[in-house]
Amino acid sequence: MDLYKIKDNEPAWQSGMSKNITFIVTKDCQLACKYCYLVGKNVKERMSWETAKTFVDYVLEHEDEFREESVVWDFIGGEPFLEIELIDKICDYLKLRMFELNHHWFNSYRFSFSTNGINYHTSEVQSFIKKNREHISIGITIDGTEKKHDLNRVWKQPTADANGLTQPSERGSYKDVVKNIPLWLSQFPDAGTKVTISSADIPYIKESVLHLYSLGIHQVNINVVFEDVWQEGDDARFEEQLMELADAIIDGGWYQDYACSFFSEHIGKSLDPERDNQNWCGAGRMLSVDAAGNLYPCTRFAQYSLRSKKALIIGNIKDGINENLLRPFLTLDRITQSPQKCLDCEVASGCAWCQGENYDAAQTNTIYERSTAICLMHKARVRANNYYWNKLYRKLELEGRREEFEKNERDVKPEIC
């Protein structure tokens, strides 16, 4: 007899054991999404081969400083596939040098991409995928229904503004992305998409998740933006949408083969001050490099990501990392950066934060002030999440499948950033 199953949220590759190293290959993108945290996107800052090569040499020749078992070479933008030729060259060089150096990452690496999907079908991208098939993860961002997707994910205007920054047009990108989804899923059937929710998106959550399921996407990773964009009443509207989504997933039986990261059994619990004191965010354990050769603890600390603070640069490709600048990141814990209301919160587990957004929103130049802009949204999510699991377990109970489910349930904890 087949085991009764419920689709769990997929953990990341080599979760917790890999080093994430990110190339910001370009700060350009075909789109100008309205919720994008990259406030400084532009067409000028494209990484050169010399910069990429120097960075690769620095990382691989300092093996002692990068002892993680595995590595994820991450390529982001803007839109990374705008620089597919450079990426191809970098990846070839990475493979060659890891082999030549007998580097411990040679047999444990991945190339990872988050793309808007527009160029996915091109011969250059397809050729690259074919060449590196066993070592690639690609996530295409599609936000849901055409209406929801096009609400935010719009093409940029053909010309930049006076400061060289891209500006949004009225033209949505849904049709340009959705045409590539079948090809993507045929190559990466287990791939997930990442959906971002801002205030205006709330009414479309349910239909969007179900739409993505109907496209054949089994894993929908979805989160609310960390920025302080929320309006009065958004939490109630959010809770209502999630409850409707819960009904649809359970009543429609989607839960068996499809997952939505909004629903997790691990969220909404109180946290122990000692046992659960770890930082949520991985900033500082990651490493990013931009076109200028500057190094960052995460891309969110590059200038194009910051609204109100200066870039937090921890080194450069010539001089390497200033280890003193990493110390605050590597000693960050939940208690030290959280306000009292978070420490007292009875539904604290799963409430995420982004260190870059914390830094950007802080009263002073610190990464030690946790932004709580999503507080009400998290609490709304917890209420809907409780509803989801209570309803699902009752259904399983009535069907006589609960015990079987609990026995076979995988212990998947929420992924940190």
Place this chain on the structure above:
Amino acid sequence: MMQYLVILLDDSSVSYCHCDNPHKEHHLIGLDDLRAGILYAMKQNLMIQFVYPDYELPQEYLDVIDTIDHHDIVPHPMKGDVVVAKDLETLTSMQADAVAVLRIGKAELFASGEAIAAILPKVQRLNIVITDIDTFTDDDLKQYNSLLSRLNEVLKEEYLTGHTPQLNLLTDRMMLTKPNHCNAGVENITLAPNGRYYFCPAFYYSNPDDSIDPQAIPNQQLLRLDHAPLCRHCDAYHCRRCVWLNRKTTLEVNTPSHEQCVAAHTERNAARQLLEAIRQKATFMPEVEIKEINYLDPFDVRKEW
């Protein structure tokens, strides 16, 4: 709880800590600002520490200063509660009842072991401030160890004869059973000659735009020990835990640099040796225990906490 108000009487007031004072021009604090600072201290019940320039103040300033209990931090050869030496030579001619401060770079310090050893028996208390501690290298550490060992020899002999000079680098840790940090922004704040408040003089010297409202300090909790992830586990109790140096080297006021931690632990371990050496000959500070440890930077053992 706030306890002290430091008032810099002039832009050229003497520096007594890690940060150099880049101001050379004389620019006295306004009399109204001085009076306001004193009034603030009276209302908040703060002890005032006046920091003087190297010239005689106008009588009207001295009259205002005399309206409140205070301590004086002065440059040599002025008389005060704390006297900052210009150099090693001036140390020898200092008043015996004052706390002497010597600001010195590491190269000169390492070359001055015998001179300092000769001075120690003549002082009541000497604070050595290493002005470039953030540049300590492994080689510097070896030299620093040698210097502290040499000074330990002198201190041991003095203590065994009943004379107990204090040297901040060695004897403070030997006497402490709990942290004794600077606590700028938590226990003390500074009024600068521009009439604005700062965490400490160094914040004013390095960037006059870094002023604060003493009644509403944003993220003040980050200045406290309980919000310093490394320091709250640390037993180098004598370390000043300088928030200005922290911010300069790590960009965060609550995180010290590797170099600061290593220097402080080198002093801590030397203090442990001094304590043991004295105890081999006499009963001394039985309530103090300095454990043997196998690290110099708490960052390296953070996962054990």
